[in-house]
Amino acid sequence: MQLFLQVTGFGLVDASILALAAVGFTLQWGVGKFINLAYVYLMMLSAFLDYTLTQTLHLEFWLSAALSIGAVGLVSMGMNHYLVLPLARRGVRFFDLLIAGFGVGIVVEFGLQAIYGENFFQIKVAGTRPLKILGMHLTPSQLVIIGIAVLVMVMLHVLLTKTDIGRAIRAISVNPTLAQSCGVRVDFVLNLLWLMSGVLCGLSGLVLAFDTSLFNSGTSAVELPFILAIAMVGGIGSAYGAMGAALLIGLVSNWVDIVNPQYGIVVAVFAGGLVLLLRPEGLFRSPMASLAGSV
Amino acid sequence: MNWVFYATTLGTVFFINLILILSVNLQLGLLGLPNLSFIICLGAGAYVVSIFSLGPAVPGSLQQYFFGAFLPFPIPLILAALVGVAVAFIVGALVLYRMRGHTLAVITLIIVLVVWSVINGTPNFLGGANGLFGIPQPFHSLAGTTLGYGFVFLGYVAVLGCLCFVFNQRFFKSPLGRAARALRENEQAAVALGKDAYRIRLIAVMCGGAMAALSGALLAQYSMIWTPSPWSLDEVFPAIGAMIVGGRGNNWGAALGTFFVSIVIGQGIQWIPFVSSDPGLGSAVQWIGEGVIFIGFLWFRPRGLLPERKARWDHSPRRVGAFGEADGSRPGEGVRPLERSGLVSDSAVSA
Numbered sequence: 001m002q003l004f005l006q007v008t009g010f011g012l013v014d015a016s017i018l019a020l021a022a023v024g025f026t027l028q029w030g031v032g033k034f035i036n037l038a039y040v041y042l043m044m045l046s047a048f049l050d051y052t053l054t055q056t057l058h059l060e061f062w063l064s065a066a067l068s069i070g071a072v073g074l075v076s077m078g079m080n081h082y083l084v085l086p087l088a089r090r091g092v093r094f095f096d097l098l099i100a101g102f103g104v105g106i107v108v109e110f111g112l113q114a115i116y117g118e119n120f121f122q123i124k125v126a127g128t129r130p131l132k133i134l135g136m137h138l139t140p141s142q143l144v145i146i147g148i149a150v151l152v153m154v155m156l157h158v159l160l161t162k163t164d165i166g167r168a169i170r171a172i173s174v175n176p177t178l179a180q181s182c183g184v185r186v187d188f189v190l191n192l193l194w195l196m197s198g199v200l201c202g203l204s205g206l207v208l209a210f211d212t213s214l215f216n217s218g219t220s221a222v223e224l225p226f227i228l229a230i231a232m233v234g235g236i237g238s239a240y241g242a243m244g245a246a247l248l249i250g251l252v253s254n255w256v257d258i259v260n261p262q263y264g265i266v267v268a269v270f271a272g273g274l275v276l277l278l279r280p281e282g283l284f285r286s287p288m289a290s291l292a293g294s295v
Numbered sequence: 296m297n298w299v300f301y302a303t304t305l306g307t308v309f310f311i312n313l314i315l316i317l318s319v320n321l322q323l324g325l326l327g328l329p330n331l332s333f334i335i336c337l338g339a340g341a342y343v344v345s346i347f348s349l350g351p352a353v354p355g356s357l358q359q360y361f362f363g364a365f366l367p368f369p370i371p372l373i374l375a376a377l378v379g380v381a382v383a384f385i386v387g388a389l390v391l392y393r394m395r396g397h398t399l400a401v402i403t404l405i406i407v408l409v410v411w412s413v414i415n416g417t418p419n420f421l422g423g424a425n426g427l428f429g430i431p432q433p434f435h436s437l438a439g440t441t442l443g444y445g446f447v448f449l450g451y452v453a454v455l456g457c458l459c460f461v462f463n464q465r466f467f468k469s470p471l472g473r474a475a476r477a478l479r480e481n482e483q484a485a486v487a488l489g490k491d492a493y494r495i496r497l498i499a500v501m502c503g504g505a506m507a508a509l510s511g512a513l514l515a516q517y518s519m520i521w522t523p524s525p526w527s528l529d530e531v532f533p534a535i536g537a538m539i540v541g542g543r544g545n546n547w548g549a550a551l552g553t554f555f556v557s558i559v560i561g562q563g564i565q566w567i568p569f570v571s572s573d574p575g576l577g578s579a580v581q582w583i584g585e586g587v588i589f590i591g592f593l594w595f596r597p598r599g600l601l602p603e604r605k606a607r608w609d610h611s612p613r614r615v616g617a618f619g620e621a622d623g624s625r626p627g628e629g630v631r632p633l634e635r636s637g638l639v640s641d642s643a644v645s646a
Binding site: 035037083086087090091092094095096098099100102103104105106107109110111113114117118224225228229232260261262263265266269270272273276277280 | 323329396397398400401402404405406408409412413415416417528532535536539575576578579580582583585586587589590593594597
């Protein structure tokens with residue numbers, strides 16, 4: 001029972017990290033119609049930027065975190081503006097875009113490896129003494145991670161439902177042509193969306209680096225199956241679905257890891273496949289879930 | 296002596312990769328089918344050739360697998376190809392009927408991840424993450440020296456690679472291949488003309504599975520060890536990238552792309568001075584080079600080095616036309632057939 005509670009606590013932390021990552025990913029997939037394989041590699045970019053800023057340049061903790069997250073957001077927006085949109089305009093189709101995304105991903109991953117080497121790095125954070133809450137031993141920094149995830153999800157909800165930009169994103173998600181003819185600047189909004197998901201990506205990568213004690217340029221690659229599975233279980237393009245699915249998959253895969261640490265990933269990915277086969281709109285039906293998967 | 300051995304190594308790697316990329320070309324190039332599960336067939340072929348030539352597992356030894364046998368040379372290879380066909384059939388029958396485009400790519404990606412993680416995480420089934428080692432190589436009696444055996448193995452993979460190449464060429468030109476191309480160009484028109492889309496796709500995927508399994512089997516025999524890492528998800532996209540670089544739907548393009556990606560980039564990196572001194576940096580720079588080249592080709596030359604040739608039509612005036620006109624003219628001459636209008640090439644994969 002103690003083990004179960006403890007694993008549940010870790011599952012909550014995992015779910016927070018995955019939720020941050022998966023929401024950006026699923027929005028890119030559903031709204032931009034682009035499966036961004038570079039996403040998980042960009043996560044590590046923010047961790048390494050933060051490492052350089054804090055350890056080498058000795059900037060303040062929050063300042064360097066904000067700078068590195070913002071930088072990843074800009075990189076993501078640049079990738080959309082200078083690579084994905086022009087390629088799409090040239091008539092490069094979906095599957096080739098996947099390869100282009102993979103190309104960016106390996107350039108980022110192995111660029112980091114070429115610069116920093118294959119060694120593991122560590123960013124020291126305050127608050128590593130575990131506290132006991134409801135039978136779960138969690139460090140204050142892990143609690144902060146959960147708090148950040150909840151806060152960001154609330155902000156995202158406000159952004160998507162209460163602002164013009166959120167309405168424009170939802171409109172493009174449902175029907176880009178109609179949205180454009182209604183006066184939505186599709187390319188501009190897509191750039192903003194990529195900026196937003198890049199910020200989420202950078203945030204999740206940073207949080208992942210804080211949570212895992214040691215990281216290198218390949219650390220976040222293992223998150224790709226989980227993020228894909230969450231996007232599918234939640235419904236492609238559905239931000240709320242991704243939040244729910246992240247909680248579900250984060251908890252379940254950690255519980256399964258008690259049995260065999262290799263099978264958590266299997267269960268997560270298998271769930272994603274089943275949902276895609278049997279209920280392609282995702283477990284949580286929401287107005288934002290567009291059927292991006294069915295051509 | 297050293298250079299000659301190096302050349303045989305490169306040639307062997309080239310032919311093994313060529314078989315895999317021909318398999319990709321058959322599915323993604325000819326049919327526009329984003330089937331990523333070919334990498335499972337590659338793994339299956341390698342495991343089958345390993346367990347059928349290693350003999351039963353010795354209890355207490357480092358490598359454990361659930362079944363082993365000791366069969367003479369060509370049988371494990373044939374079994375590997377057959378298992379590749381079977382795996383491709385299972386996956387194809389599961390997903391091809393109702394999946395297209397995005398969904399097909401993602402669902403096959405998921406199948407790859409599930410199978411890979413299960414085999415990687417189950418130590419006693421097929422060696423788990425430790426893998427299998429000491430896989431016997433065929434034709435060892437023919438050559439005494441390492442160099443001599445290098446030539447023997449090169450000849451062995453070259454024969455198989457050329458056979459696969461000829462097979463692909465014949466497949467592309469056969470009625471089935473032409474129907475497959477029509478299916479890629481315009482599925483509704485092909486189906487309206489009575490082509491069974493599911494059957495054509497399944498046959499192509501099964502042939503591709505056989506070739507991928509053969510490639511995996513040769514790779515396992517060549518390297519003598521087989522672990523989950525050579526058939527992980529990381530190896531899927533470089534194979535597809537090599538096909539894109541060479542030119543999809545064109546077997547000569549596939550060969551050229553294989554040469555370019557696996558030999559020119561892989562070996563060219565070694566000549567950069569600051570890279571060659573650092574082995575860790577070498578592989579990183581090689582991956583970066585591959586990524587840059589994939590993006591560059593998609594940007595500047597999306598149809599590849601050797602683009603697919605357009606279908607040619609026989610306009611000789613003496614032939615009786617396809618529609619019964621004695622002079623060979625078509626009804627509505629001047630209305631260009633769909634295949635030539637240029638709007639048809641990659642539309643089958645469109646988002």
